[in-house]
Amino acid sequence: MSIADDFDLQNFLPYLLNQAAEVSSLRFQQVYKDRYGMLRTEWRVLFHLGIYGKMTAKEIGKRSKMHKTKISRAVAKLAERRFLTRHRDGADRRLEYLELTEAGQRAYRDLRQVAMEYDSALAARFSDADMATLKRMLRTLASDAA
Amino acid sequence: MSIADDFDLQNFLPYLLNQAAEVSSLRFQQVYKDRYGMLRTEWRVLFHLGIYGKMTAKEIGKRSKMHKTKISRAVAKLAERRFLTRHRDGADRRLEYLELTEAGQRAYRDLRQVAMEYDSALAARFSDADMATLKRMLRTLASDAA
DNA sequence: CGTTGTTAGTTACAAAACCAACTGTTAACA
DNA sequence: TGTTAACAGTTGGTTTTGTAACTAACAACG
Numbered sequence: 299m300s301i302a303d304d305f306d307l308q309n310f311l312p313y314l315l316n317q318a319a320e321v322s323s324l325r326f327q328q329v330y331k332d333r334y335g336m337l338r339t340e341w342r343v344l345f346h347l348g349i350y351g352k353m354t355a356k357e358i359g360k361r362s363k364m365h366k367t368k369i370s371r372a373v374a375k376l377a378e379r380r381f382l383t384r385h386r387d388g389a390d391r392r393l394e395y396l397e398l399t400e401a402g403q404r405a406y407r408d409l410r411q412v413a414m415e416y417d418s419a420l421a422a423r424f425s426d427a428d429m430a431t432l433k434r435m436l437r438t439l440a441s442d443a444a
Numbered sequence: 445m446s447i448a449d450d451f452d453l454q455n456f457l458p459y460l461l462n463q464a465a466e467v468s469s470l471r472f473q474q475v476y477k478d479r480y481g482m483l484r485t486e487w488r489v490l491f492h493l494g495i496y497g498k499m500t501a502k503e504i505g506k507r508s509k510m511h512k513t514k515i516s517r518a519v520a521k522l523a524e525r526r527f528l529t530r531h532r533d534g535a536d537r538r539l540e541y542l543e544l545t546e547a548g549q550r551a552y553r554d555l556r557q558v559a560m561e562y563d564s565a566l567a568a569r570f571s572d573a574d575m576a577t578l579k580r581m582l583r584t585l586a587s588d589a590a
Numbered sequence: 591c592g593t594t595g596t597t598a599g600t601t602a603c604a605a606a607a608c609c610a611a612c613t614g615t616t617a618a619c620a
Numbered sequence: 621t622g623t624t625a626a627c628a629g630t631t632g633g634t635t636t637t638g639t640a641a642c643t644a645a646c647a648a649c650g
Contacts, residue, residue: 303497310563312566313488315464315582349449356597367637370599390597390598391645420458432578437460438569439468514608520630537614540628
């Protein structure tokens with residue numbers, strides 16, 4: 299009972315997912331951290347704006363599932379560093395449109411390149427079929443844990 | 445360039461892994477948090493001791509890849525709640541053996557049951573072959589990001 | 591209009607994580 | 621032995637996150 303239980307942590311999916319996520323995030327983190335002093339929340343906001351263009355904090359929240367306070371702080375940091383600008387909506391003055399500056403777009407394109415190369419390096423360790431299976435399953439798991 | 449870029453965040457493996465990990469951890473977190481007021485670090489330490497039996501903080505660190513300060517604080521909390529006991533090694537007095545108390549083992553067995561049921565529920569959404577592929581790939585990714 | 595409810599976003603405070611320096615102990619080896 | 625290095629584990633101070641309450645603006649409906 300107290301020694302050598304047969305439950306295996308390495309087979310417990312949430313644990314395994316966390317380990318894989320942590321390890322695989324590390325190298326990319328080093329780049330956006332060392333190169334731009336960004337946090338995870340910040341590169342995510344940067345990427346959302348880089349990919350989809352101008353949008354509000356609310357929309358970023360819906361797409362990324364990040365909490366609005368995290369987004370608010372990430373936006374403040376990115377604005378302070380002149381990576382994005384904020385524009386109030388004329389009709390509904392609660393809304394604020396966020397848009398990358400030239401500097402923000404340069405940072406985005408730079409990091410996007412790193413991300414793509416890193417993703418390819420990770421994918422190279424597996425067959426195309428396995429990668430497709432993996433991504434499909436991860437998307438299912440991410441969309442809602444049964 | 446600024447609008448509708450073609451990079452897809454949902455295909456960037458580190459991002460996708462994080463999303464899946466976060467969502468799939470949530471339900472289990474609710475149980476150990478609501479039922480025992482534990483943190484993630486604490487259930488991990490509890491499980492390591494429940495599964496492998498008596499060991500030192502150092503060994504837990506090696507197996508779990510958690511930083512020693514996290515482990516130290518989790519152990520302190522678990523000891524305070526009488527879920528584990530600490531015994532100095534007679535020969536090398538730097539070492540401290542950690543072992544679950546009866547209460548600790550009860551908590552472990554309770555949570556292990558929850559974990560197993562949750563894992564089964566997650567697995568039920570996929571074929572056995574796909575689950576095997578998923579776990580194999582996650583283990584590869586967790587062991588070292590190329 | 592005016593009250594009540596809802597929404598977008600921010601701020602304040604507490605909880606947790608991170609990093610570096612620390613204590614106490616053993617090992618290495620001149 | 622004596623000195624220096626290495627190791628197990630802890631503590632302190634800062635950063636980051638989480639939670640809840642807040643402000644400012646709009647909407648619904650009497």
